[in-house]
Amino acid sequence: MKFLLLLYFFTLPLLGETRLSLSDQVIGPNTKIELIFDVAMVTPDAVGKTIDNSILTIKPAWKTKVVWRSQNIATVIRSEAPKIATEYQFFLTKELKAVDGTIIPKKELKSASSEPFQIVRSVRNGSVRTGESLLMFNDDVSATTAAPFFQFVSPETDEQKEQIIAARTRKATWGDLRSRYYYQPSWQERFTGKNRRYDNPAPEPTEIIKHALVVEPVTPLPIGNLWSLRRLSSLPNTADTASINTINHYALGNVTPFTTKLVVPVTTPDQPRTIRISFNQALSKDLKSADFLKHLSFKDSVKGLKATFDYRRTSATLHGDFNSRDTYRFTLSKSLFSADRLALEKPIVTDLRFTRLAPKILLPSWDEAQLSRGSRTYQVKSVNNQSLRIRIKRLSPKDLIRASLGYRHYTGNGPNSERIKERIAIPFELITGKVVADIVVKINADLDTTHTHTLDWKKYLPKKKLEGAFFVSVTGTAAHHPDLSKASNKIAQSLVQLTDIGLAWKLSNDSTFLYAYSCESGKALPGVEFALFGEDAAPFEKAVTDSDGTASFSRNEKHRLLRVRNKGDLLILPFDESLSTVPMWRFPINYNWRSSPTDKRIVELFSDRNLYRPGETVHLKGIVRYLKKDKLNLPISINPKIVLMDPLRRIIIEKNLTLSSSGSFDFTHTLPKTTVGNYHFQLTWTDELEAAEEINDYWTKRAAKNSASFSHYFSVQEFKRNTFEVKSSLTDKLAYKLNAKYFQGTPVANGKVKWFFRTTPTGFYPTEYRDFLFGNHRGYDPDYWNHYFGHSDNSSGLNRQASHSENGETELSEDGRLALDFDLPELNFPTPRRATVQTEVMDTNNQTLSTKAGTTLHSSDFYLGILRQDQITRVGKEIPLKAVAVTQKGKLHDVPVTATLTVEREVNKQTKSKAPNGRVVVKNESSIVPVATREIILANGKLDLPFTPKEPGKHFFTLTSKDASGRSIKTLITRNVYGTDEYPWAYEDGMRIKLVPEKRRYQPGETARILVLSPIEGEALITIEHQEVVRKFRKPLTLENPIIEIPLEENDAPSAFVSVLIIKGSADSKRKNPEPQLRLGYCELNVDP
CATH class of the missing domain: 2.60.40.1940 (Immunoglobulin-like)
Structure with missing residues (x-):
């Protein structure tokens, strides 16, 4: 009997599993719905066809169709948006039979709810007191119906009683949105995929947003804490098919009494006294100074009284004759209102007293160099000191090392930009060196004014000696005044280095390139000795500059100071991660904004195609190399792991690989027959990934992971022939x-x-x-270079x-x-x-x-062309222009053509002005001036047009004509011309200058000519760089001859970076206080391998 039962069991049809997949846990307008079977339900010819939905019943009714995405996956096509706030149930309509005969029984699959009617964004407009809030719903809402469901509430607390203010509502408009960023699409917009946030043109400000309200109190909110907009339960949508059945609060903040935060007398050295009044709320923007003064008074009148306001209108400054006495009784009336129309909570009556400033000693610098051939003076400024004791020690090269390390405890500037928390004045006796000054300077100056004492370094140096290093310590004794009776004596200290040595540097991951020059002449300094030191003056490497004034060091995290010696001249500076550099984003070159690792793995993964059918075989190949600095090497670690994952990130296969001797591999796998979607291979070095997790620095960890894990994506889909x-x-x-x-x-x-x-x-x-x-070739045309030369x-x-x-x-x-x-x-x-x-x-x-x-x-029957000019031209040298007329088919247009050649020149003039922060701003005023115009005839489609420029600058050559239909023909090219002492080029900001290569691309063996657009003349250091400096030379650059030439080598491919540093010495400066001027420029040369 048991045998018969078992036999009967095996004769029953097999039952297949079915599941309903929703892309969202809560049904929204864009939710993707799929029926997924474990077996094929349709034959391949049914895939991709849309049919009526006869297999899935949805309650309540939802208009849908079905398309078979694959033999076992049916996608539900929604003909309408789902109803908001609705519970849906999904059933298999009937018993289904799979292709292999498997029976799929009729059953309930799943139930799910659509999104509730709700507020999806709230934005407060204006202040807390105005209370105006913009609310965006996920469905349309009626302003008339909504008003009773809102109120403004300040809750009862130990300090206050509950306050409730009624609300009024209106439809929101696009003008109520502070930014289109805040817009959220409606339910129907989400279904159709049209988000009006991106409408072009933008909606009119007066256009109504049907699913948004503006809610505001019927009267401005009174004083109270924790104001919020309360939304009551049962707020319906416009169709009255759904409602919000919860109570919610949208926090606004506190409406605090309008009062002053502080009223203080302000004393600034050498400036008239003022009184500053700060408020906890802004004043009206329309409040004038004279009107503000009507609300305040002084017991004794103040002459010349006026008021100024800060840009936020939260503070006012009173100006007037406050120097005649120290004490004032100040009254501010309740008649003053805030911008929110809150009256001052109570009159402010306060007694003000101006006191004397605490004693101060101000030195021009902490630890900086001073030009040894400059003014050679040093100003010590004092406020409210009766005397200054000035002590100076002259430091030897050895003394300066230890003094620099110890001085960090005074400035707080520790190694690698770390801050030293416990800052102390350095005991003068602990600094080794020769005492060259110990003087007391008596000060006879008015209180709260600045007294300046000037030190002349010539007094503290041996005769005929220009350079030297000093430790300066200044101790002040407070002036006599009751306000200063308890003031402590102030100490200010500095390290001063008188030197002619200028220094520039370039940092790479492993090395430092240094350039020493004379600040006076701007010339390179050969034979300069460099020495590196660490903590406790521990010595490290040494180097000497070559004939070009350059030297190189390897970088070490233990480095702290660099000492530079040129005969008797000396310069010491911090030499660690705190060393400042010029940001490369200022220059038009390709660069990594963050230093990339010099050693990293590079992997290329590729398959025979990117689209497969289920059950097909995918072939993956990979090539692995290891980049060490600029060279690609065969990999050392040759045992990665390969993992294949399906769209659900389930592992299909996982296998260890062994790379070939050439650093490559082949991998083949047959895909599953049922699952479609996006698959991906992952090639990993698991031990390196585990080690990367232990790295604390985010960017270092990221680089390590990127060097140990690589992915390749492809798609698996059912597809068929077109019908x-x-x-x-x-x-x-x-x-x-x-x-x-x-x-x-x-x-x-x-x-x-x-x-x-x-x-x-x-x-x-x-x-x-x-x-x-x-x-139009006014600018760079990448399509031209790509079309003819393949340079994309x-x-x-x-x-x-x-x-x-x-x-x-x-x-x-x-x-x-x-x-x-x-x-x-x-x-x-x-x-x-x-x-x-x-x-x-x-x-x-x-x-x-x-x-x-x-x-x-085509814009015309024929076109005019001008011979491309790949040369930078000197004034007075002929430019061999040639013109041609070419038909639409690219053949010579040998019919006579009358045309006009126009030559123009760009001229830039600079005007200097001072910004509010004191910085000098240079503004370019560019103009195009005519140079020449001539009528020409291309008798047989060709014509030579030689032109000799007489002035420098960017020249524009324009050919114009018309075809037989009257259509315009126009061609424009540019040419840079140099060779006089005029500077017609645009002025760059700061120290930046522009470098203009003669050509777009070069071949190894060619010489690149570069025009240097520099407003200053001087000796230039030119470097050719890859990851670090590979070649360098010097050349004087003048306005008349601003050209540099660089022979290119095979190793310069695919690109070489050229840097030009121009230094104009202080001896050539025409400024009131002569100082060296520096300009720096970069350009990139594309070199074909």
């Missing part, structure tokens, strides 16, 4: 036609169409005239600014056809354009095919 074909065409009149037919010949009637129209200036690049430029980069061409695009949706006719006409927008600069129309056609089975048609729209 129809689409043909399209676009004429040069922008008439577009499309025809869609099924392969059996019937039209794709009423198919849905999405179209995308775009015109893009393409430039004109005839094959036989690659050395000529056509069209990430630059966007100048013409891209004139691109135009449109898009729309429509339907095919009954016979499967579509006709569209487009208008061509005008261009400021005539050029050929590429017009394209891309369409996506979807038939009734939801199969979508795309097609693209395009045409070239």
